[in-house]
Each structure stands twice: as structure tokens, then as C-alpha cells.
């Protein structure tokens with residue numbers, strides 16, 4: 001079971017840190033990462049400097065080909081499986 005990670009971001013309307021929804025990672029004009037979200041209390045758009053926490057990222061965003069083949073354990077291959085001539 002996966003529970004959505006709610007990250008507390010300051011809301012200007014609530015004047016306090018509130019839970020966030022619809023979180024998206026954005027890049028600011030200066031190229032720095034930031035996080036944009038919606039306040040669950042008042043639906044106001046919130047903005048936080050800094051990259052979106054990886055826990056909050058949807059798993060679908062993970063590229064399937066990210067796993068390097070070098071990570072495969074070569075020792076797992078049974079050496080005796082090779083047919084020997086003669």
C-alpha cells in the first residue's frame with residue numbers, strides 16, 4: 001500500500017505550513033529546482049525553492065531503462081551449464 005507523501009509547504013493564504021497536493025517539480029528562471037504544489041486547505045498555489053522530494057515523485061516517472069546492466073551479478077551465471085565438447 002502506498003500512501004501519498006504530503007510535504008508541508010508554507011501557504012501565504014493560510015499563513016502557515018500546510019500539506020500539499022498536485023506537487024510538481026519545476027525549474028526557476030535561474031535554473032534552480034523548485035517545487036510547485038496546491039494547498040490542501042484552501043487550494044492556493046504554493047511554491048517552494050528546492051527540488052521535489054524523491055518520496056513524493058510518482059513511480060511512473062522512473063525511466064524503465066535506468067537500471068545499468070553492469071549491476072547484474074555475473075556470479076549468478078552457473079558455469080557448469082555450458083556444454084563441454086568431447
Ligand SMILES: [Zn+2]
Pocket residue numbers: 011012013014015018039040041042043044
Ligand atoms: Zn492554504
